Amino acid sequence: xxxxxxxxxxxxxxxxxxxxxxxxxxxxxxxxxxxxxxxxxxxxxxxxxxxxxxxxxxxxxxxxxxxxxxxxxxxxxxxxxxxxxxxxxxxxxxxxxxxxxxxxxxxxxxxxxxxxxxxxxxxxxxxxxxxxxxxxxxxxxxxxxxxxxxxxxxxxxxxxxxxxxxxxxxxxxxxxxxxxxxxxxxxxxxxxxxxxxxxxxxxxxxxxxxxxxxxxxxxxxxxxxxxxxxxxxxxxxxxxxxxxxxxxxxxxxxxxxxxxxxxxxxxxxxxxxxxxxxxxxxxxxxxxxxxxxxxxxxxxxxxxxxxxxxxxxxxxxxxxxxxx
Amino acid sequence: xxxxxxxxxxxxxxxxxxxxxxxxxxxxxxxxxxxxxxxxxxxxxxxxxxxxxxxxxxxxxxxxxxxxxxxxxxxxxxxxxxxxxxxxxxxxxxxxxxxxxxxxxxxxxxxxxxxxxxxxxxxxxxxxxxxxxxxxxxxxxxxxxxxxxxxxxxxxxxxxxxxxxxxxxxxxxxxxxxxxxxxxxxxxxxxxxxxxxxxxxxxxxxxxxxxxxxxxxxxxxxxxxxxxxxxxxxxxxxxxxxxxxxxxxxxxxxxxxxxxxxxxxxxxxxxxxxxxxxxxxxxxxxxxxxxxxxxxxxxxxxxxxxxxxxxxxxxxxxxxxxxxxxxxxxxxxxxxxxxxxxxxxxxxxxxxxxxxxxxxxxxxxxxxxxxxxxxxxxxxxxxxxxxxxxxxxxxxxxxxxxxxxxxxxxxxxxxxxxxxxxxxxxxxxxxxxxxxxxxxxxxxxxxxxxxxxxxxxxxxxxxxxxxxxxxxxxxxxxxxxxxxxxxxxxxxxxxxxxxxxxxxxxxxxxxxxxxxxxxxxxxxxxxxxxxxxxxxxxxxxxxxxxxxxxxxxxxxxxxxxxxxxxxxxxxxxxxxxxxxxxxxxxxxxxxxxxxxxxxxxxxxxxxxxxxxxxxxxxxxxxxxxxxxxxxxxxxxxxxxxxxxxx
Numbered sequence: 001x002x003x004x005x006x007x008x009x010x011x012x013x014x015x016x017x018x019x020x021x022x023x024x025x026x027x028x029x030x031x032x033x034x035x036x037x038x039x040x041x042x043x044x045x046x047x048x049x050x051x052x053x054x055x056x057x058x059x060x061x062x063x064x065x066x067x068x069x070x071x072x073x074x075x076x077x078x079x080x081x082x083x084x085x086x087x088x089x090x091x092x093x094x095x096x097x098x099x100x101x102x103x104x105x106x107x108x109x110x111x112x113x114x115x116x117x118x119x120x121x122x123x124x125x126x127x128x129x130x131x132x133x134x135x136x137x138x139x140x141x142x143x144x145x146x147x148x149x150x151x152x153x154x155x156x157x158x159x160x161x162x163x164x165x166x167x168x169x170x171x172x173x174x175x176x177x178x179x180x181x182x183x184x185x186x187x188x189x190x191x192x193x194x195x196x197x198x199x200x201x202x203x204x205x206x207x208x209x210x211x212x213x214x215x216x217x218x219x220x221x222x223x224x225x226x227x228x229x230x231x232x233x234x235x236x237x238x239x240x241x242x243x244x245x246x247x248x249x250x251x252x253x254x255x256x257x258x259x260x261x262x263x264x265x266x267x268x269x270x271x272x273x274x275x276x277x278x279x280x281x282x283x284x285x286x287x288x289x290x291x292x293x294x295x296x297x298x299x300x301x302x303x304x305x306x307x308x309x310x311x312x313x314x315x316x317x318x319x320x321x322x323x324x
Numbered sequence: 325x326x327x328x329x330x331x332x333x334x335x336x337x338x339x340x341x342x343x344x345x346x347x348x349x350x351x352x353x354x355x356x357x358x359x360x361x362x363x364x365x366x367x368x369x370x371x372x373x374x375x376x377x378x379x380x381x382x383x384x385x386x387x388x389x390x391x392x393x394x395x396x397x398x399x400x401x402x403x404x405x406x407x408x409x410x411x412x413x414x415x416x417x418x419x420x421x422x423x424x425x426x427x428x429x430x431x432x433x434x435x436x437x438x439x440x441x442x443x444x445x446x447x448x449x450x451x452x453x454x455x456x457x458x459x460x461x462x463x464x465x466x467x468x469x470x471x472x473x474x475x476x477x478x479x480x481x482x483x484x485x486x487x488x489x490x491x492x493x494x495x496x497x498x499x500x501x502x503x504x505x506x507x508x509x510x511x512x513x514x515x516x517x518x519x520x521x522x523x524x525x526x527x528x529x530x531x532x533x534x535x536x537x538x539x540x541x542x543x544x545x546x547x548x549x550x551x552x553x554x555x556x557x558x559x560x561x562x563x564x565x566x567x568x569x570x571x572x573x574x575x576x577x578x579x580x581x582x583x584x585x586x587x588x589x590x591x592x593x594x595x596x597x598x599x600x601x602x603x604x605x606x607x608x609x610x611x612x613x614x615x616x617x618x619x620x621x622x623x624x625x626x627x628x629x630x631x632x633x634x635x636x637x638x639x640x641x642x643x644x645x646x647x648x649x650x651x652x653x654x655x656x657x658x659x660x661x662x663x664x665x666x667x668x669x670x671x672x673x674x675x676x677x678x679x680x681x682x683x684x685x686x687x688x689x690x691x692x693x694x695x696x697x698x699x700x701x702x703x704x705x706x707x708x709x710x711x712x713x714x715x716x717x718x719x720x721x722x723x724x725x726x727x728x729x730x731x732x733x734x735x736x737x738x739x740x741x742x743x744x745x746x747x748x749x750x751x752x753x754x755x756x757x758x759x760x761x762x763x764x765x766x767x768x769x770x771x772x773x774x775x776x777x778x779x780x781x782x783x784x785x786x787x788x789x790x791x792x793x794x795x796x797x798x799x800x801x802x803x804x805x806x807x808x809x810x811x812x813x814x815x816x817x818x819x820x821x822x823x824x825x826x827x828x829x830x831x832x833x834x835x836x837x838x839x840x841x842x843x844x845x846x847x848x849x850x851x852x853x854x855x856x857x858x859x860x861x862x863x864x865x866x867x868x869x870x871x872x873x874x875x876x877x878x879x880x881x882x883x884x885x886x887x888x889x890x891x892x893x894x895x896x897x898x899x900x901x902x903x904x905x906x907x908x909x910x911x912x913x914x915x916x917x918x919x920x921x922x923x924x925x926x927x928x929x930x931x932x933x934x935x936x937x938x939x940x941x942x943x944x945x946x947x948x949x950x951x952x953x954x955x956x957x958x959x960x961x962x963x964x965x966x967x968x969x970x
Contacts, residue, residue: 053825053826053827053828054796054825063520066520066524068520068523068524092526092528093526095523095524095525095526096525096526098524099524099525100520100521100524102517102520102521103517104517107516107517107518108516108517108518108521109518110518110522110536110539110540111540112539112540112542113535113539121522121525121527122525125525125526125527125528125531126526160914162914163914168521171521171525175525190681190682190852190914190915191681191852191853191854191893191896191897192681192892192893192896192910192911192914192915192930193681193914194896194898195896195897195898195908195909195910195911196910196911196912198898198908199907199908199910202905202907217825217826218898219826219900220897220898220899220900221898223898223900223904224898224902224904224905224906224908225904225905226904227904242904243904244903244904247900257827258826258827260830261826261827261829261830262826262830262855262900263829263830263833263853263855263856263858263859263860264855264856264858264859265900266900266901267900272827272830272831273830273831273834276827279795279797279798280795
């Protein structure tokens with residue numbers, strides 16, 4: 001698949017990621033190519049949906065933005081300030097304006113602490129940015145995420161998964177972040193609870209003026225929340241477009257396969273079995289050229305030798321494929 | 325690699341898993357038990373006697389009866405001396421009480437020091453990782469291999485045998501075990517997302533160690549320390565027996581002294597030995613109790629599988645006949661009716677989708693059919709027939725044979741369903757050899773045929789491989805091949821695609837559909853995902869809090885849902901056909917806990933149309949035999965909430 005390239009970067013973005021590479025040491029001296037040259041940006045107030053299957057590098061990308069995994073190469077700039085390579089006190093301060101929500105809300109909460117202390121944690125670390133009104137702000141945020149009542153003394157195991165995710169969101173909001181990175185925030189939740197959290201995310205985005213990176217494997221969920229969607233495969237970007245365009249006219253062969261695989265979809269696509277074959281190659285030894293070529297029905301010689309670079313195929317629609 | 329374990333997924337505590345599925349939230353009351361409190365009482369008594377030794381109305385432990393005449397040599401236990409007399413007429417009771425102080429002091433000081441130093445080293449190694457971890461771990465390994473007894477003998481000959489010398493040596497040898505368990509616990513905790521969340525918030529390393537990690541380490545360390553305490557007391561006794569005791573009256577010394585007279589005057593050795601035994605037992609029981617607090621288990625209150633109710637024969641000849649099935653789990657929180665009056669029939673070649681959220685009882689229906697439960701106390705009532713065999717009441721061998729030959733199971737996680745240490749060949753041929761009566765060669769041929777059938781390329785090579793060498797999709801194909809081994813009439817699939825990627829999911833669903841048509845197998849597909857059943861099943865049963873709330877032909881359920889829960893569930897799913905940022909209509913609240921269900925409709929508390937009748941009366945199944953539901957407001961469009969449009 002796809003490729004590198006910065007065609008879709010814009011000038012007025014608050015967060016810019018350029019040629020991000022994350023590699024882990026693999027078994028016996030090999031290298032796991034988790035993210036290989038990914039570029040994207042976020043405008044203020046925008047939600048970028050990152051979608052792909054396991055092993056595509058979407059989670060690693062989010063964690064690399066937060067500097068939770070070491071970045072091998074590339075740049076992550078927030079308001080022009082470089083985050084990669086920052087350590088110690090500098091990193092501690094830079095992290096404040098970005099917060100992360102994780103997939104498993106239960107594991108994200110310290111089981112031995114009380115709800116009140118968990119939500120207040122940001123204030124305890126940094127003091128109250130508003131100066132002295134910390135507690136009323138915490139109370140406001142608790143109401144905003146739908147945690148009412150006298151529950152501050154309870155511990156995480158007394159809450160359901162959906163409530164735990166609300167607590168995680170409240171904890172992040174107390175930090176007054178600009179960018180929220182959400183890694184599969186609704187995947188561990190029941191169907192009926194998913195919708196509550198998705199609506200809540202839309203509400204707090206408007207109310208607190210947030211910019212979001214929304215990582216998910218669920219194409220329907222991503223469509224619902226995103227202003228722009230980026231499809232990833234094996235550490236590379238395949239396609240970037242607005243959701244309504246992407247789902248209506250997917251151009252990259254992998255995007256088409258992904259959409260055709262959704263059970264019960266009503267999109268105008270051939271069966272998934274005609275669009276994708278074989279298995280995901282190992283990230284220890286990714287294919288040359290286009291990384292999707294081993295499974296792509298359209299693959300030709302050029303896909304083996306040359307890596308496709310993201311290019312505009314329409315206004316605000318970018319594809320990394322030799323054959324579109 | 326962290327990202328791999330993250331992908332594999334849902335790490336949850338044992339409590340989270342079972343308790344969560346049953347909808348058991350809130351405090352799981354851990355009963356520490358009588359033994360724990362008796363142990364605490366015993367330790368408290370020892371502490372009291374040790375502290376107030378001087379003011380107790382007892383004889384001087386050093387007073388010798390051969391001089392004072394108060395106690396005779398080897399006097400038996402009685403009113404004069406409760407625990408009898410020693411070799412020189414000492415009052416044994418006084419001496420045992422005198423032995424409390426060195427025992428407890430040694431135990432307490434050694435345990436506290438070793439636990440503190442060891443925990444600090446363990447946290448350091450586990451959290452810092454890298455070189456610090458490597459060095460600390462190597463040091464621990466060397467220390468554990470060090471012959472403590474030799475050290476003791478050497479040091480003792482130089483520095484004498486005071487309490488201080490013993491304390492120092494016991495502490496040094498006590499540190500490595502603490503360091504080791506704390507390091508392991510820290511490594512596990514540091515993997516959890518809450519540590520990453522704290523890092524993201526800019527928490528300092530110190531804060532993460534003291535506020536995030538330490539509180540979760542206290543109980544495991546305390547539990548280990550209680551047992552460590554017992555080990556210290558026991559070690560002192562053992563050393564005293566070898567003649568290496570402290571220069572004070574200790575229990576070990578008393579026992580050693582009495583062993584020479586064990587035939588003629590057994591009480592001299594046996595009474596201090598009993599006191600020591602009880603003390604060690606008490607500390608061990610306290611340690612166990614504390615461990616149960618850290619990792620509470622949902623334990624059955626009754627340990628038996630029971631069957632109640634009557635068998636109701638099927639009309640017609642369904643391959644799977646379930647009639648008014650009730651499954652009750654006996655948990656410490658009470659009786660949980662996980663399956664409450666479930667009825668359905670399945671003919672050959674037919675596919676039924678069971679859809680529900682966690683705690684709805686959908687998985688428990690499958691478990692009730694095969695009789696496999698996650699805890700020991702379960703009562704089933706009603707009827708489950710598989711190809712005419714009464715699975716609840718038939719003799720055990722017949723039930724097992726039916727399970728082996730008529731039913732195939734496919735579970736959610738193919739990695740845990742397969743045995744990681746055995747080759748694919750063994751796992752796939754075993755049921756054919758055991759239940760199908762094939763020999764090895766025939767079984768192998770059949771295995772190859774099955775693997776081709778489920779679309780596994782190069783099956784000869786795959787047979788020789790282990791599960792970890794296969795991708796998730798291939799593993800699930802292998803479990804399907806195993807399920808098909810004996811040509812079952814019914815395939816039970818529990819969330820078969822939930823752990824798989826979407827492109828793999830569609831392949832597996834297609835495969836299940838093909839198999840069903842070609843082998844005219846009946847299929848029960850259990851899932852939380854409504855979209856999965858569409859196009860892959862003939863009928864759908866929607867489950868909520870143990871009830872099937874609606875059941876009917878799949879297309880009709882989607883085009884004309886009747887129950888308010890079904891309608892709400894469909895509305896709340898993000899729809900690909902809707903434009904981006906469409907407001908989702910939500911179901912407020914979360915599914916109810918199955919313990920203490922309120923009267924009335926189980927969905928009433930979340931239903932926008934619920935009225936007094938819904939809260940008071942549980943709706944009985946109505947509708948037609950083709951399409952039934954339990955709802956007092958079938959098919960009524962709920963009003964759209966106002967003020968939320970965008």
